[in-house]
Amino acid sequence: MSDPSDREQTAATPDELREQVEQTRAEFGETVQALADKADVKARAKDKTAEVKEQAVAKAGELKAKAAQAARSVQDKLPDQVKHKAAQTADHVREKTAQDGSVWEKTTPEPVRQQAAQGARVIRDNRKLLLVAAGAAAFAWLAFRRRKG
Incomplete structure (x- = not known):
């Protein structure tokens, strides 16, 4: 908040006192806000x-x-031979699936x-x-x- 040496100094004018009070209020407000943020x-x-x-x-x-x-x-x-074999197998599976589809729907x-x-x-x-x-x-x-x- 404020430094102890600040308290020892005396304000010479009312304006200086008001400025010190405003600074203390601002510091206090920041402290309260920080605590509120931590508590939320x-x-x-x-x-x-x-x-x-x-x-x-x-x-x-x-x-x-x-x-x-x-x-x-x-x-x-993947070697081309494997890719080719996979494509052939996929075609075969598609054909077989089409054939089996009609049996599936009927039964x-x-x-x-x-x-x-x-x-x-x-x-x-x-x-x-x-x-x-x-x-x-x-x-x-x-x-x-x-x-x-």
Whole structure:
């Protein structure tokens, strides 16, 4: 607040006294406000929550970028023979799925079809994440295979 040497000095005029009183009031007000800010646990918790949320969003963005980079890296390292075989397999799966689709619709009860449709929507909505996971799994498999061999 004020320095003890300030108290020892005497004000020569009423204006100086008023100035000292105003300065003391201002210092006291700042001190009270600082204490009130420290005592406002709810506001401090909100600030901390916002800070943590901001950090989490930033970290999620970093992780997403790293995962995408890893997926690109895996795809770049896959031999053309593997890519060709994967494309052939995908075509075969599409054909087989189309054939089995009609059998599925004829024999499956409606509630089961609705659950399956909901699961398919979830997969479609998270397609990028699933592709990144598949790429990372392929990369891990290739790395394990190279170490083993």
